[in-house]
Amino acid sequence: MTQDLADLASPAAMQVGRTRNPLVRYALVAAGSVLVAIGVIGIFVPLLPTTIFLLLAAACFGKSSPRAYHWLTTNRMFGRYLHDYQHRRGATVLTKATSIAALWLGIGAAAWFLSLPLWVTAGMIVIAAAVTVHLLRLQTLRD
Numbered sequence: 001m002t003q004d005l006a007d008l009a010s011p012a013a014m015q016v017g018r019t020r021n022p023l024v025r026y027a028l029v030a031a032g033s034v035l036v037a038i039g040v041i042g043i044f045v046p047l048l049p050t051t052i053f054l055l056l057a058a059a060c061f062g063k064s065s066p067r068a069y070h071w072l073t074t075n076r077m078f079g080r081y082l083h084d085y086q087h088r089r090g091a092t093v094l095t096k097a098t099s100i101a102a103l104w105l106g107i108g109a110a111a112w113f114l115s116l117p118l119w120v121t122a123g124m125i126v127i128a129a130a131v132t133v134h135l136l137r138l139q140t141l142r143d
Helices: 011-016 022-044 051-064 066-074 079-087 093-113 118-137
Strands: 090-092 139-141
Touching (some): 022 051, 022 066, 051 079, 066 079, 079 090, 090 093, 093 118
Parallel strands (some): 090 139
């Protein structure tokens, strides 16, 4: 059976499997930290997703460090975004519009300024279209 990624990173799922092994805890904190860094980079790099890495980081922190999990989920930059995606299964109009605009601007800039093979550009466009569809299909949340 497959579980939705947001379910795996939910606070309830986090509390159940908290590990006591210090080596595993340190490894999970390190992995969570790397995933947060990749997620932050994903804000600026087209086609590198942010949400998936932040959800995975939340899952790692939830299994290893309540303090790191609390920091990530209450962070002024990511906290509300993660909460909306995890618990409310959606995004605000502003979040959707900003994400889609940044995605297509990044793809356009990469296609315009880089000498990429046609198949790479076509692949980026297909991925960007799929991400756009995903974002548009998310429930639109009202503030």
